[in-house]
Amino acid sequence: MREQLTEEYVRRVWEELPRFVKPTTFQSTMLLNKALGAEVTLAVETMQVTGSFKFRAAYNLLREVEQDEVVTTSSGNFGQAVAYACMLLGKKCTVLMPANSSRSKQDNIRTYGGEVKLIDTSKGSRSLYTTEWLNHHPDAFYAPPYDHYRVVAGNSSLGKEIFVHFGRDGLDHVLCPIGGGGLISGIVTARDLLAPGIEVVGAEPLLGNDAARSLRAGHLVSLEAEPATMADGTRTLSVGNLNWEIIREGLRRIVEVPEENIAEGLRLLYSRANLKVEPTAALTVGAMLTQPDAFRGKRVCLVVSGGNVDLDTYVKVLAG
Amino acid sequence: MREQLTEEYVRRVWEELPRFVKPTTFQSTMLLNKALGAEVTLAVETMQVTGSFKFRAAYNLLREVEQDEVVTTSSGNFGQAVAYACMLLGKKCTVLMPANSSRSKQDNIRTYGGEVKLIDTSKGSRSLYTTEWLNHHPDAFYAPPYDHYRVVAGNSSLGKEIFVHFGRDGLDHVLCPIGGGGLISGIVTARDLLAPGIEVVGAEPLLGNDAARSLRAGHLVSLEAEPATMADGTRTLSVGNLNWEIIREGLRRIVEVPEENIAEGLRLLYSRANLKVEPTAALTVGAMLTQPDAFRGKRVCLVVSGGNVDLDTYVKVLAG
Numbered sequence: 001m002r003e004q005l006t007e008e009y010v011r012r013v014w015e016e017l018p019r020f021v022k023p024t025t026f027q028s029t030m031l032l033n034k035a036l037g038a039e040v041t042l043a044v045e046t047m048q049v050t051g052s053f054k055f056r057a058a059y060n061l062l063r064e065v066e067q068d069e070v071v072t073t074s075s076g077n078f079g080q081a082v083a084y085a086c087m088l089l090g091k092k093c094t095v096l097m098p099a100n101s102s103r104s105k106q107d108n109i110r111t112y113g114g115e116v117k118l119i120d121t122s123k124g125s126r127s128l129y130t131t132e133w134l135n136h137h138p139d140a141f142y143a144p145p146y147d148h149y150r151v152v153a154g155n156s157s158l159g160k161e162i163f164v165h166f167g168r169d170g171l172d173h174v175l176c177p178i179g180g181g182g183l184i185s186g187i188v189t190a191r192d193l194l195a196p197g198i199e200v201v202g203a204e205p206l207l208g209n210d211a212a213r214s215l216r217a218g219h220l221v222s223l224e225a226e227p228a229t230m231a232d233g234t235r236t237l238s239v240g241n242l243n244w245e246i247i248r249e250g251l252r253r254i255v256e257v258p259e260e261n262i263a264e265g266l267r268l269l270y271s272r273a274n275l276k277v278e279p280t281a282a283l284t285v286g287a288m289l290t291q292p293d294a295f296r297g298k299r300v301c302l303v304v305s306g307g308n309v310d311l312d313t314y315v316k317v318l319a320g
Numbered sequence: 321m322r323e324q325l326t327e328e329y330v331r332r333v334w335e336e337l338p339r340f341v342k343p344t345t346f347q348s349t350m351l352l353n354k355a356l357g358a359e360v361t362l363a364v365e366t367m368q369v370t371g372s373f374k375f376r377a378a379y380n381l382l383r384e385v386e387q388d389e390v391v392t393t394s395s396g397n398f399g400q401a402v403a404y405a406c407m408l409l410g411k412k413c414t415v416l417m418p419a420n421s422s423r424s425k426q427d428n429i430r431t432y433g434g435e436v437k438l439i440d441t442s443k444g445s446r447s448l449y450t451t452e453w454l455n456h457h458p459d460a461f462y463a464p465p466y467d468h469y470r471v472v473a474g475n476s477s478l479g480k481e482i483f484v485h486f487g488r489d490g491l492d493h494v495l496c497p498i499g500g501g502g503l504i505s506g507i508v509t510a511r512d513l514l515a516p517g518i519e520v521v522g523a524e525p526l527l528g529n530d531a532a533r534s535l536r537a538g539h540l541v542s543l544e545a546e547p548a549t550m551a552d553g554t555r556t557l558s559v560g561n562l563n564w565e566i567i568r569e570g571l572r573r574i575v576e577v578p579e580e581n582i583a584e585g586l587r588l589l590y591s592r593a594n595l596k597v598e599p600t601a602a603l604t605v606g607a608m609l610t611q612p613d614a615f616r617g618k619r620v621c622l623v624v625s626g627g628n629v630d631l632d633t634y635v636k637v638l639a640g
Contacts, residue, residue: 025345027367030404034431046594047347084350104591111354267631271424274366274627276596307594311587315635 001242005149010189013060013153014160020063020088021056022048024161031272036288039299042269043162045306046277050112052233052306053158053183054081058143060154062089067141070094071133073126075101076233077306078145083114094140096129102310146182147240155183159190162301168195172298175284177305178202178211178254179234181243187303188250202247202254203287205229205262210238211247212254220244230317231262233280233305255287255294262286263317269304270318278309279317321562325469330509333380333473334480340383340408341376342368344481351592356608359619362589363482365626366597370432372553372626373478373503374401378463380474382409387461390414391453393446395421396552397626398465403434414460416449422630466502467560475503479510482621488515492618495604497625498524498531498574499554501563507623508570522567522574523607525549525582530558531567532574540564550637551582553600553625575607575614582606583637589624590638598629599637 025044033040045053058081062070069092072082079095086093093114097106098121106116119129134142144151162174174191176184188200204211208227214220222238229235239247257265265285269275284302288295345364353360365373378401382390391414392402399415406413413434417426418441426436439449454462464471482494494511496504508520524531528547534540542558549555559567577585585605589595604622608615 025367029371031428031431047345051349051594108351111351270596270634271631274371274596276590276594311591311638314590315639318631318635 001149002245005152005189007193010153010156010193014157017056017060017154017157020059021157024048024158026165027273027275029273032268035268035272036285037292037296038288039297041301042273042275042304043158043301044275044304045158046275046281046304048306050077050080050084051308052077052081053155054078054306055085056157057145057151057154057182058082058085059088060157061143061148061150062086062091064150065141067139068092069137069140070143071096071130071137071140072143072145073130074145075105077308079114080105080108080112080308082143083109083112087113094133096126096133104310105308146180147242149242151182152185152189152242152246155186156189157186158183158303159187160194162187163190163194163198166195166301168197170299171195171198171301173199173201173295174301174303175201175203175287176303177231177234177280177283178204178239179280180236181211181239181247183303183305184251185243185246188246192250200251201287202251203257203283204254205231205234205283206256206258208234208236209256210236212256214239214244215248215251215254229262230259230313231280231283233278234283255290257283257286257290261289263320264289266317267320275304276307276314277304278306279313281305281307321469322565325472325509327513330473330476330513334477337376337380337474337477340379341477344368344478346485347593347595349593352588355588355592356605357612357616358608361621362593362595362624363478363621364595364624365478366595366601366624368626370397370400370404371628372397372401373475374398374626375405376477377465377471377474377502378402378405379408381463381468381470382406382411384470385461387459388412389457389460390463391416391450391457391460392463392465393450394465395425397628399434400425400428400432400628402463403429403432407433414453416446416453424630425628466500467562469562471502472505472509472562472566475506476509477506478503478623479507480514482507483510483514483518486515486621488517490619491518491621493519493521493615494621494623495521495523495607496623497551497554497600497603498522498559499600500556501531501559501567503623503625504571505563505566508566512570520571521607522571523577523603524574525551525554525603526576526578528554528556529576530556532576534559534564535567535571535574549582550579550633551600551603553598554603575610577603577606577610581609583640584609586637587640595624596627596634597624598626599633601625601627
């Protein structure tokens with residue numbers, strides 16, 4: 001896959017994709033700088049189409065797919081992004097969702113024109129259901145959420161915006177959440193082309209630290225079970241293969257963020273930046289709280305990856 | 321005052337002020353359009369400097385003030401805006417705040433370099449304390465929150481952004497909250513210069529409907545006591561004199577929004593647009609919920625005036 005992620009292809013995506021996605025929102029506040037002890041700019045994707053960066057990935061993935069029918073298994077942001085991208089592209093979309101997925105996310109996928117099929121994950125894995133579904137729909141395209149060069153290239157459009165905004169020397173670090181690794185490998189891809197001197201730092205839940213362990217071990221490490229972190233966008237067993245190749249070469253460190261710092265990050269974005277974010281998007285602020293000395297006084301861009309969070313969860317985290 | 325609000329002055333503010341304020345954030349989502357049955361664009365000021373449109377007013381008011389010392393009495397957004405504007409302009413700032421003002425707002429004003437003086441409003445009115453303070457500081461400038469031509473002109477910079485963004489014919493209505501009337505008179509001022517065919521509609525809490533009653537009566541009506549609305553940015557007894565002159569000529573209708581629709585507006589902005597807003601900023605969505613037939617299918621711009629809301633209040637409203 002990596003050989004398809006050429007500079008020529010990536011630069012073509014940067015030309016073509018911005019017509020279909022919203023530019024990120026750069027935001028900084030004196031209150032947040034003071035709270036974090038650094039010169040912080042947020043790259044906010046909560047107002048992106050479908051409420052998270054995932055639309056960049058989904059739309060770029062699907063706009064060059066010939067099949068009229070698409071299936072995916074995400075219960076979260078990728079499902080919504082794929083559903084809406086399919087609506088815009090005139091494709092039929094089916095999202096296989098665990099039966100306990102939140103009602104509001106199911107409703108959003110339907111509003112975006114997707115068909116929701118509930119699956120019982122106690123009786124079989126997501127990939128089992130997907131395989132079975134594809135057997136009955138041999139002409140459909142399966143949309144992978146992170147391990148695909150067009151997904152990485154789509155996400156790299158956010159990195160491009162960041163490095164063009166700040167220039168080659170305008171930042172010390174970009175902090176980015178890691179789940180399946182699709183977003184951070186896009187950021188690294190853009191960094192390598194535009195601003196090789198700026199360090200990209202990963203932010204991963206301590207409870208689901210497979211990428212940090214992989215980086216230490218020098219090979220891809222998988223968790224045994226989905227981690228029980230509140231950052232539900234990172235509940236993956238491991239990063240993807242393509243993503244791992246890029247992460248291994250492109251990152252020097254990944255901050256492992258305890259749950260209480262994810263929560264405090266979410267509250268700081270509420271109180272110091274007037275932002276409603278999902279827990280996964282608070283990982284980068286949480287990383288600064290976890291290693292304050294590493295970033296004190298530095299010029300830091302924090303990727304705030306999305307804002308889709310159920311009311312119950314949000315209220316619980318806010319109330320501490 | 322109105323004679324000072326000339327086209328020449330207003331256009332000069334539009335040239336000069338944007339260097340110091342952030343542009344508004346235009347946002348629209350399919351989910352919100354579906355929920356409101358109209359083609360809705362939000363003009364979001366929650367990410368403005370100090371978290372609300374008030375910074376436009378405060379900075380424009382104070383940048384041409386010669387005095388080195390400034391006082392104001394707001395306990396909310398205007399106090400924060402004045403404090404930070406003073407910090408930037410190298411002025412000393414004192415904010416007289418009711419002793420029961422929220423701790424976080426007091427802290428923010430201090431972070432913005434302002435001095436907080438708590439006053440006991442059970443022992444005397446805000447204006448009494450202000451007069452007394454000014455007697456001891458005869459060289460200080462009192463910063464009025466809405467009834468001043470430079471305040472109106474500062475706020476008109478938001479209207480300018482809206483009408484330039486949409487053009488003369490790109491909208492049917494702009495909905496705007498009314499408290500003291502500073503913001504809506506700025507929007508009307510810009511509308512009259514740039515897009516006279518677009519209707520500006522007010523959104524006021526039913527519990528504090530002095531402007532709606534004034535418009536019906538044809539003269540300025542004052543409430544007897546501060547209204548107990550959750551939209552704390554509108555707890556004024558009446559609109560200002562200058563503001564009333566502009567409102568009387570510039571508005572045909574003001575929607576009186578019941579508290580439950582303000583709350584539902586706040587929840588819709590949370591769930592359908594990923595925005596954290598203060599109750600006052602939810603008035604415009606609340607107005608659409610209150611009179612759905614009036615706006616169905618129309619192209620509507622809703623001013624979302626700010627995002628500064630205490631955690632306890634926000635959680636209470638979210639949880640319904």
